[in-house]
Amino acid sequence: AQKVTQAQTEISVVEKEDVTLDCVYETRDTTYYLFWYKQPPSGELVFLIRRNSFDEQNEISGRYSWNFQKSTSSFNFTITASQVVDSAVYFCALSEAQTGANNLFFGTGTRLTVIP
Amino acid sequence: DAEITQSPRHKITETGRQVTLACHQTWNHNNMFWYRQDLGHGLRLIHYSYGVHDTNKGEVSDGYSVSRSNTEDLPLTLESAASSQTSVYFCASSPSGGSSYNEQFFGPGTRLTVL
Numbered sequence: 001a002q003k004v005t006q007a008q009t010e011i012s013v014v015e016k017e018d019v020t021l022d023c024v025y026e027t028r029d030t031t032y033y034l035f036w037y038k039q040p041p042s043g044e045l046v047f048l049i050r051r052n053s054f055d056e057q058n059e060i061s062g063r064y065s066w067n068f069q070k071s072t073s074s075f076n077f078t079i080t081a082s083q084v085v086d087s088a089v090y091f092c093a094l095s096e097a098q099t100g101a102n103n104l105f106f107g108t109g110t111r112l113t114v115i116p
Numbered sequence: 117d118a119e120i121t122q123s124p125r126h127k128i129t130e131t132g133r134q135v136t137l138a139c140h141q142t143w144n145h146n147n148m149f150w151y152r153q154d155l156g157h158g159l160r161l162i163h164y165s166y167g168v169h170d171t172n173k174g175e176v177s178d179g180y181s182v183s184r185s186n187t188e189d190l191p192l193t194l195e196s197a198a199s200s201q202t203s204v205y206f207c208a209s210s211p212s213g214g215s216s217y218n219e220q221f222f223g224p225g226t227r228l229t230v231l
Contacts (some may be wrong), residue, residue, distance in 0.1 A: 006158075034217055045159075045206065045222035091158060095218055102147045102166070102210055102218050103174070106158040 003027060004094050006107035014084050014115050021077040021110045023092030029053075033098035034068065034075040037105065039089040051075065082114045118143040121166050122207050122223040131231055135194040139207030146212040148190040149220065150174075151181060152203040159206065164189055166212075197230045204228075 005024045008021045013019045025034065036048040042062050049059065051068050059066045089111045093104040119140040129135050139148065146167045151159040154227030163182040171182050179201060181193045204227050208220040209219055 004158075035219070037222075043204070043225050045208075047219055047221070050219055093159075102212075102220075103149075103161060103164060104159075104220060105217075106151075106160070108156060108158040 004092050004107035004112040006090075006092055006110050009108070010109045010111045010113070012113045012115060015024075015084060018078060018080050019082050019094075019112065020070040021079075023075045023107060023111065024092045025073050025075065025092070027096050028075075029098045033095045035093040035095070036066065036077050037091045037093065037106075039050050039091065039109070042080075045091070048077075057095050067112070073085060082112075083085065083115050086115050087112060087114045120209055120221055120223040122205075122206060122226050124226060125209045125224065128229045128231065129197050131199060132195060132224045135197050135228065137194075137207075137228070139190045139192065139223060140188055141207075141208060141209040141223075142188065143211070143221065144187055145188065145209035145221075146161045146187055147210040147220075148184070149181070149210075150190065150192045151208065151209040152176065153206060153225075154203050155177050162192065162205075163170075163190075178196075191205050194228075197228075202228060202230045 003026050017075045032053045034051045056068050065078045067076045089109045091109045092107045095104050123138045149164040150162040153159050162180050164170050168210040195221045204225050206225050207223040210220045
């Protein structure tokens, strides 16, 4: 069963628009971790954020914010006032304590294109 | 600065050949991982290691092997390359504890083409 679903395959927005990337996860574990990674056109994977299952507090970092809702098993990522440099593929990932908290299950990614 | 490197960055090989992709990290991380990235699949775990002489199979391990003889290196071997193994391969590492627990640091990737 797919553990992480990123239903949006591709999204295009005009610069300065806000955009939300959806991530829905599935786990039976009570202790788990959620991640977002960014993969710019250059190809490397850049860590953005990690949340554990006991911390539902939303987080804001500059133009980035994350909304973690256990009730809907979602960990959505919002970019405010998007910029061309935000164009990338974004991956949501899950690790579970019972299957090895070091092992990540990745979603299929959302390709974001910001049009100038 | 500590880093994780992969070599080669690009490789073209023929079906049936043995291929080894190198991964080297200087963070002294215990945990190392190999993933493949394919369109429509995201990143899928091939093999991983939690320390020297420890290796484990991931989701898509068939046709691949790894060995861990030291902390810094986790080479990935394709025993007999197949066209289905054409992909981009990423190596990653993570610490066993501390504030960066289970955050994985990725190498730049190796693009492998099997003809």
